[in-house]
Amino acid sequence: xxxxxxxxxxxxxxxxxxxxxxxxxxxxxxxxxxxxxxxxxxxxxxxxxxxxxxxxxxxxxxxxxxxxxxxxxxxxxxxxxxxxxxxxxxxxxxxxxxxxxxxxxxxxxxxxxxxxxxxxxxxxxxxxxxxxxxxxxxxxxxxxxxxxxxxxxxxxxxxxxxxxxxxxxxxxxxxxxxxxxxxxxxxxxxxxxxxxxxxxxxxxxxxxxxxxxxxxxxxxxxxxxxxxxxxxxxxxxxxxxxxxxxxxxxxxxxxxxxxxxxxxxxxxxxxxxxxxxxxxxxxxxxxxxxxxxxxxxx
Amino acid sequence: xxxxxxxxxxxxxxxxxxxxxxxxxxxxxxxxxxxxxxxxxxxxxxxxxxxxxxxxxxxxxxxxxxxxxxxxxxxxxxxxxxxxxxxxxxxxxxxxxxxxxxxxxxxxxxxxxxxxxxxxxxxxxxxxxxxxxxxxxxxxxxxxxxxxxxxxxxxxxxxxxxxxxxxxxxxxxxxxxxxxxxxxxxxxxxxxxxxxxxxxxxxxxxxxxxxxxxxxxxxxxxxxxxxxxxxxxxxxxxx
Numbered sequence: 001x002x003x004x005x006x007x008x009x010x011x012x013x014x015x016x017x018x019x020x021x022x023x024x025x026x027x028x029x030x031x032x033x034x035x036x037x038x039x040x041x042x043x044x045x046x047x048x049x050x051x052x053x054x055x056x057x058x059x060x061x062x063x064x065x066x067x068x069x070x071x072x073x074x075x076x077x078x079x080x081x082x083x084x085x086x087x088x089x090x091x092x093x094x095x096x097x098x099x100x101x102x103x104x105x106x107x108x109x110x111x112x113x114x115x116x117x118x119x120x121x122x123x124x125x126x127x128x129x130x131x132x133x134x135x136x137x138x139x140x141x142x143x144x145x146x147x148x149x150x151x152x153x154x155x156x157x158x159x160x161x162x163x164x165x166x167x168x169x170x171x172x173x174x175x176x177x178x179x180x181x182x183x184x185x186x187x188x189x190x191x192x193x194x195x196x197x198x199x200x201x202x203x204x205x206x207x208x209x210x211x212x213x214x215x216x217x218x219x220x221x222x223x224x225x226x227x228x229x230x231x232x233x234x235x236x237x238x239x240x241x242x243x244x245x246x247x248x249x250x251x252x253x254x255x256x257x258x259x260x261x262x263x264x265x266x267x268x269x270x271x272x273x274x275x276x277x278x279x280x281x282x283x284x285x286x287x288x289x290x291x292x293x294x295x296x297x298x
Numbered sequence: 299x300x301x302x303x304x305x306x307x308x309x310x311x312x313x314x315x316x317x318x319x320x321x322x323x324x325x326x327x328x329x330x331x332x333x334x335x336x337x338x339x340x341x342x343x344x345x346x347x348x349x350x351x352x353x354x355x356x357x358x359x360x361x362x363x364x365x366x367x368x369x370x371x372x373x374x375x376x377x378x379x380x381x382x383x384x385x386x387x388x389x390x391x392x393x394x395x396x397x398x399x400x401x402x403x404x405x406x407x408x409x410x411x412x413x414x415x416x417x418x419x420x421x422x423x424x425x426x427x428x429x430x431x432x433x434x435x436x437x438x439x440x441x442x443x444x445x446x447x448x449x450x451x452x453x454x455x456x457x458x459x460x461x462x463x464x465x466x467x468x469x470x471x472x473x474x475x476x477x478x479x480x481x482x483x484x485x486x487x488x489x490x491x492x493x494x495x496x497x498x499x500x501x502x503x504x505x506x507x508x509x510x511x512x513x514x515x516x517x518x519x520x521x522x523x524x525x526x527x528x529x530x531x532x533x534x535x536x537x
Contacts, residue, residue, distance in 0.1 A: 005403050009391040205387045208347060209448075210377030211404045212370060295369070 007206060008199045010223040015194035019224075020231035022187055023278055027235025028242075030180045031274045035243055037173035038267060044166035051155045055126040057084065057093075060149030061119040076147045077122050083146050084126055089134035096123040184278060188228075188285040192220055196293050203294070217290040221283045228282030232275025239271065299325040299456060299487045300346055302513075305355035307341055315341050319355070319513045321506065323489060325455075328482045330498045331491040332516065333508035339491040340384060342508065343458045346489065347381045348372050360455070377405060380454035380486075382462040386445040388433040394420055395429045398447045405452065419447045423477070424470065438465035446474055450481055457481060459490045463497060471497055 010016065059076050077095055084093035101120055102113060128134050136154060143150045196203065203216055243263065263271065300323040307316040316338045323329060331339050344350045345357050348364055357364045360375060367375065380401075388397050395416050402412045417429055423443040425431075433441050442465045449457060457478065463471035475497065482488045492498065498505055505516040 005409065007389060007392065007400065007403070012391070202389060205389070206400075206404065207373065208349060208376060208381060208387075209401050209404055210373050210375075210379075212373045215404055 006219060006223075008195075008202050008219050010195060010199070010219065013195055013198060015198060016191050016223070016227055019187065019191050019227045019282075020234065023184060023228050023231025023282065024234035024238070026180045026184045027232045027275045027278050028238045030177050030278065031236065031239030031271055032242060033173040033176035033180070034270060034274060035239070035263075035267065037170045037177075038270065040166045040169045040173070044163050047159060047162055047166075051159050053128045053130050054155065055128060056153045056155070057124040057126055057143060058151045058153065059122040059124065059147065060151075061121045076150075077124065079146050080124060080143060080150060083142060084124065084139075087139055087142070089129050089132035091127045091129045093124055093126045096125050181278075181281060184281055185285050188224060188282045189289045192224065192286045192289040193293060195220060195223075196290065213291050213294040216294060217287045220290045221287040224286035225279050225283040228279035229275065232278045235278075236272065236275045239274075243271075299323050299327070299360070300489075301356075301358040302345075303356045303358070305345070305352045305357055307338070307345065307350065308353050314353070314511055316352075316508075316511045316513075319511075321513055321515075323487055325487055326482070326485055328479070328488045328501075328503040329490070330501075330503055330505045331489060331508065332493070332495070332498060332505055335493075337508040338511050339508055340460055342513070343381075343460050343489070343491055346456070346458050347379050348376055377401070377452065378455040380449035380452060380457040382442075382446050382449045382457075382459035384460040384464070386433075386441050388441055388444055388448075390433050393430045393432060394425060394436070394444045394447075397433065397444055398451050400448060401452045416447075416451060419451055420444070423447050423474070439467070439470060442466055443470070443474070446477070450477065453481065453484065454486060457486050457488045459488070459492075461492055462490060463492065463494055468496075472500070475501060 057080060059080060081093050081095065084090050098120075101123060105120075136152075140152050143152060206216055247263075302319045302321045305316060305319040306314050308314045315336075319342070331342065333339050341350065345352060345364070346359065348359075348367070351357075351365050360378065362371070362375065364372075389400070392400070395413060396409070398416045398420060399407075399409055399412050402416070403409065417426075420426065420429055420443075423446060425436075425440060425443055425447075428436060428440060431440075433444065436444065442462065446459070446462055449459065459478070462478075463474055466474065471494065478488050478490065479501070507514050507516040
């Protein structure tokens with residue numbers, strides 16, 4: 001039995017009967033919001049780490065007949081590759097094969113040889129050393145003077161937009177967790193005050209026998225903890241099931257932009273911590289509510 | 299031990315239920331408190347177990363002015379006071395043993411450690427067969443004995459009993475009085491409010507009589523223990 005002696009029949013109260021279910025809903029929402037925030041962090045980190053130090057050089061498209069175009073482009077590509085490989089800080093510069101470009105276009109154009117029928121630009125994938133000093137503006141100028149019309153994309157504009165979105169989603173998730181926590185506190189305060197009113201006579205007796213306010217508060221706090229743990233466990237199980245299903249469906253989507261949603265041990269630890277934190281909040285809230293209410297009695 | 303100085307008490311805007319009460323209960327004394335219903339016996343006791351503060355005057359217990367006590371100090375002082383309430387105030391969801399061990403639990407002692415002592419005391423008051431009975435299953439007299447056991451289990455410095463023998467037969471009443479006397483011999487100051495004149499007559503202790511809110515010493519056996527102050531409304535009958 002948690003917390004030892006029970007001098008008040010709090011277990012038989014109708015006041016706290018719905019508290020575990022409300023806590024369960026709160027823990028469920030807080031768990032999903034927490035996992036949502038974690039997933040967004042994971043996605044943002046993956047995007048950032050995969051794109052940091054990566055540049056894409058786009059060779060301008062020329063519009064004459066395909067044969068002459070290919071020959072001209074090959075020459076331009078070789079000039080750019082030589083220039084890139086000679087640039088300090090550039091680790092590698094690889095011409096992206098046409099097959100790979102076709103694959104990138106498959107979601108929009110289907111399985112066709114797009115490069116044969118469309119004036120697609122040639123792409124050079126460049127990896128920059130994270131440690132070496134690197135002059136991005138200088139490289140841009142050099143490439144454009146070597147082959148006019150060449151563009152360099154460091155993905156920052158796209159990445160910044162996605163990171164802002166991910167940050168916003170994380171903020172909303174955090175807000176949900178905070179609101180859920182506040183709601184839980186308000187509920188516990190309400191239920192505890194109801195309990196104090198219901199058991200007023202017993203509390204008066206305990207005081208007359210010599211009980212400190214803390215003795216009375218302990219009875220309420222352990223009861224609240226028990227209800228909080230019970231509700232938290234239900235909420236945790238529901239959240240776990242939901243995340244399992246979500247992971248199952250995401251893995252079936254095979255969407256390359258979405259990371260693996262499978263929970264890591266650390267994620268599980270955090271998920272388990274949510275109901276424990278909720279139970280701790282109920283305990284502390286009940287204690288403070290009782291102590292403040294009793295202090296106003298005399 | 300307990301001193302009343304020009305004490306008056308009223309509830310809200312009502313008339314005084316106690317007035318000009320001045321008296322000192324010496325440490326280790328044993329007093330009966332008598333008087334008709336509504337005379338203020340329970341109110342006087344309630345001031346002594348710190349449930350009420352006087353409207354006027356001063357009540358001093360254990361050398362502390364009760365009106366000046368802080369909330370936590372009241373709790374500490376109440377642990378030195380055993381109270382037998384007129385309507386028992388037992389907790390219906392707790393067994394007899396759990397009810398009696400309540401003051402010990404409040405003092406921080408574990409139920410396991412105190413169960414033996416509690417069981418022995420309950421056996422002494424004739425409830426050996428009802429240790430784990432819930433109060434609603436006990437008779438009025440049995441409940442009263444549980445309440446008495448709860449009041450004395452901590453061997454309080456001050457024992458206040460409001461009609462402690464009102465629901466028991468004479469044989470049990472006398473037995474309970476012997477229990478109070480034993481405690482008194484161990485140093486507990488005992489004050490018993492009762493209507494039971496035959497019981498009062500049987501034990502030779504000072505008798506205080508409340509009438510119309512005024513306190514008077516009716517019988518003063520132990521002059522050293524009871525001192526009537528000049529301002530008290532006196533109606534003493536020395537025996």
